[in-house]
Amino acid sequence: MDTRQMRYFVALAETLHFGHAAARMNMTQPPFSRQIAALERDLGVQLVERSSRQVVLTPAGERFLKDSRAVLAGFDSACREARLVAEGLHGELRFGFMMHAAHSIVPRLVSRYVALRPEVRLTLVETTPAEIAQRLLAGELDAGLSFGARALPQLDSLPVFTDRLCLVVPKGHALAGCRVVQAQDLTGLAVIAAPARVSPTLRGAVEGWFAAQGLLPDIRFEPQLQTTILRLVAAGLGVALVPASIVGEEASVRAVPLEAAPELPIVLSSPAGSHNRALEPLREMIRDGSWRDVPA
Amino acid sequence: MDTRQMRYFVALAETLHFGHAAARMNMTQPPFSRQIAALERDLGVQLVERSSRQVVLTPAGERFLKDSRAVLAGFDSACREARLVAEGLHGELRFGFMMHAAHSIVPRLVSRYVALRPEVRLTLVETTPAEIAQRLLAGELDAGLSFGARALPQLDSLPVFTDRLCLVVPKGHALAGCRVVQAQDLTGLAVIAAPARVSPTLRGAVEGWFAAQGLLPDIRFEPQLQTTILRLVAAGLGVALVPASIVGEEASVRAVPLEAAPELPIVLSSPAGSHNRALEPLREMIRDGSWRDVPA
DNA sequence: GGGCAATGATGCTGAGAGGGTATCGATGGA
DNA sequence: TCCATCGATACCCTCTCAGCATCATTGCCC
Numbered sequence: 001m002d003t004r005q006m007r008y009f010v011a012l013a014e015t016l017h018f019g020h021a022a023a024r025m026n027m028t029q030p031p032f033s034r035q036i037a038a039l040e041r042d043l044g045v046q047l048v049e050r051s052s053r054q055v056v057l058t059p060a061g062e063r064f065l066k067d068s069r070a071v072l073a074g075f076d077s078a079c080r081e082a083r084l085v086a087e088g089l090h091g092e093l094r095f096g097f098m099m100h101a102a103h104s105i106v107p108r109l110v111s112r113y114v115a116l117r118p119e120v121r122l123t124l125v126e127t128t129p130a131e132i133a134q135r136l137l138a139g140e141l142d143a144g145l146s147f148g149a150r151a152l153p154q155l156d157s158l159p160v161f162t163d164r165l166c167l168v169v170p171k172g173h174a175l176a177g178c179r180v181v182q183a184q185d186l187t188g189l190a191v192i193a194a195p196a197r198v199s200p201t202l203r204g205a206v207e208g209w210f211a212a213q214g215l216l217p218d219i220r221f222e223p224q225l226q227t228t229i230l231r232l233v234a235a236g237l238g239v240a241l242v243p244a245s246i247v248g249e250e251a252s253v254r255a256v257p258l259e260a261a262p263e264l265p266i267v268l269s270s271p272a273g274s275h276n277r278a279l280e281p282l283r284e285m286i287r288d289g290s291w292r293d294v295p296a
Numbered sequence: 297m298d299t300r301q302m303r304y305f306v307a308l309a310e311t312l313h314f315g316h317a318a319a320r321m322n323m324t325q326p327p328f329s330r331q332i333a334a335l336e337r338d339l340g341v342q343l344v345e346r347s348s349r350q351v352v353l354t355p356a357g358e359r360f361l362k363d364s365r366a367v368l369a370g371f372d373s374a375c376r377e378a379r380l381v382a383e384g385l386h387g388e389l390r391f392g393f394m395m396h397a398a399h400s401i402v403p404r405l406v407s408r409y410v411a412l413r414p415e416v417r418l419t420l421v422e423t424t425p426a427e428i429a430q431r432l433l434a435g436e437l438d439a440g441l442s443f444g445a446r447a448l449p450q451l452d453s454l455p456v457f458t459d460r461l462c463l464v465v466p467k468g469h470a471l472a473g474c475r476v477v478q479a480q481d482l483t484g485l486a487v488i489a490a491p492a493r494v495s496p497t498l499r500g501a502v503e504g505w506f507a508a509q510g511l512l513p514d515i516r517f518e519p520q521l522q523t524t525i526l527r528l529v530a531a532g533l534g535v536a537l538v539p540a541s542i543v544g545e546e547a548s549v550r551a552v553p554l555e556a557a558p559e560l561p562i563v564l565s566s567p568a569g570s571h572n573r574a575l576e577p578l579r580e581m582i583r584d585g586s587w588r589d590v591p592a
Numbered sequence: 593g594g595g596c597a598a599t600g601a602t603g604c605t606g607a608g609a610g611g612g613t614a615t616c617g618a619t620g621g622a
Numbered sequence: 623t624c625c626a627t628c629g630a631t632a633c634c635c636t637c638t639c640a641g642c643a644t645c646a647t648t649g650c651c652c
Binding site for chain 2: 627628629630631632
Binding site for chain 1: 297298299300302339340341342343345354355356357359360363364366367370371373374375377378379381382386387388571572573574
């Protein structure tokens with residue numbers, strides 16, 4: 001009792017003739033008749049009323065015909081879907097990224113991606129750099145846009161672009177007009193930075209910049225999100241070292257270049273050996289740089 | 297590529313272990329592995345990533361698992377439904393009846409039937425006696441409640457009850473108080489009756505009653521429905537001979553017994569040799585008279 | 593009414609699908 | 623390094639399933 005017998009039965013129901021139905025199934029009538037009889041025996045249900053002159057469906061046969069068509073359509077569709085997912089044309093791509101990337105890079109990547117793969121369900125996960133790596137390794141994400149930390153062998157990474165730390169101060173702050181600042185210019189100022197558990201790379205870059213000049217930052221607040229940091233700076237609660245790419249969102253702060261500003265490589269990471277071919281266009285548009293052509 | 301391989305794959309996806317999945321399918325691991333490989337080959341899609349240490353689903357496998365569960369559930373449900381329809385517990389019963397029967401017999405039959413076969417979709421078709429016979433023969437109805445005309449060999453009929461013609465006159469009519477009327481009492485009165493093409497039996501009974509007394513009715517109006525006839529009588533447009541069972545619906549007419557009133561047997565007819573077992577409870581409640589116990 | 597054509601069922605046969613046993617190869621842990 | 627685990631492979635056997643030939647029934651036509 002399988003789909004083959006169901007197909008036989010549908011052919012019979014549509015022709016109401018054993019010989020013609022058998023021909024449609026590319027076989028001869030005797031084994032076809034036996035398959036129908038076997039189907040009825042296995043079901044314990046008479047599906048067709050036969051005489052040597054005509055074949056008619058019983059009510060159970062009518063119902064089984066309707067259901068069989070649906071089952072066979074579902075079966076074929078399942079096979080087709082599997083092939084499409086294997087080709088990366090259908091399926092799902094779970095894409096995680098740092099929250100502050102949502103404002104600049106992500107919209108361009110996404111708009112280009114959906115043009116290339118309109119049938120792929122794109123799940124966007126705004127989260128923190130630390131969680132991106134963890135969820136990539138756990139198989140909960142297919143791709144992650146984050147800072148390029150130490151290269152893990154279980155992750156394949158592609159460079160996207162290089163960000164750069166800069167200082168942000170409230171509008172009207174004494175340092176707002178500087179051409180470039182050094183660590184000692186920040187002596188006595190409260191610094192706002194995300195904790196290392198949220199973004200080890202970013203936190204490391206911030207502390208590294210101070211350390212390189214022999215100083216320690218006076219970190220007073222530790223929010224998780226860069227946008228929160230900008231708000232706190234705007235409110236006059238301190239200054240911060242943030243990726244340059246996110247300044248400009250907040251009109252009430254001013255960015256100032258840093259002396260020997262640390263570079264922050266942004267990479268797209270995905271699990272090594274991923275079978276999700278829906279990932280390929282995303283990696284490809286980053287590899288060939290074509291995502292930059294999309295208007296921001 | 298059939299449902300068996302789908303079941304194997306679902307077992308594998310749920311256990312992620314070839315040996316355990318094979319055991320669940322009551323077979324040994326080698327042929328099980330071959331079936332999975334054959335499924336992948338036929339689909340042209342890798343569904344699982346194997347190593348000697350672990351088995352994981354590919355994205356295509358995840359999708360195929362989801363679809364396979366739905367297809368298998370549909371398959372099993374189709375088989376179950378076929379059995380239920382064959383037993384008459386599920387399915388459809390298309391029941392046609394004369395419009396005026398809807399007011400008395402049909403509600404009782406239906407309320408008892410749905411208590412016995414709650415899962416059967418009961419399609420109620422109000423129509424005319426002539427059409428009932430025609431649609432029963434065409435296989436468009438499973439049962440019909442109508443006048444028992446000449447017994448057709450293609451139809452099985454069960455007597456339901458015997459109706460009787462009576463005269464209806466407008467309230468306040470000269471004949472309204474009569475104990476019994478004869479055909480000659482109606483001389484000069486306009487008579488309203490349905491045409492023969494709508495109900496040959498009823499029309500025959502009306503004309504037969506007049507003819508038996510050597511008279512011809514002066515039939516002035518020919519509506520199709522008995523309820524329309526009652527309205528026309530109530531409006532003073534004439535008198536009519538109608539089945540006694542329908543009087544009482546219309547307060548503005550009076551029924552008067554006929555001398556030698558023709559009897560009108562009401563029968564339930566169904567196609568001879570019908571395979572619709574959902575019909576059985578309906579026939580049974582009429583055969584044993586239990587439908588009369590239902591409050592009208 | 594008898595022959596005939598059409599149609600579904602049945603008997604027999606052969607090829608192949610599918611399952612069992614034994615075993616191999618790879619891999620990770622003790 | 624040895625061993626246990628686990629999926630793959632080789633080989634064999636059984637039984638399913640399709641083909642061929644034929645039968646049984648039934649309606650049709652001369």
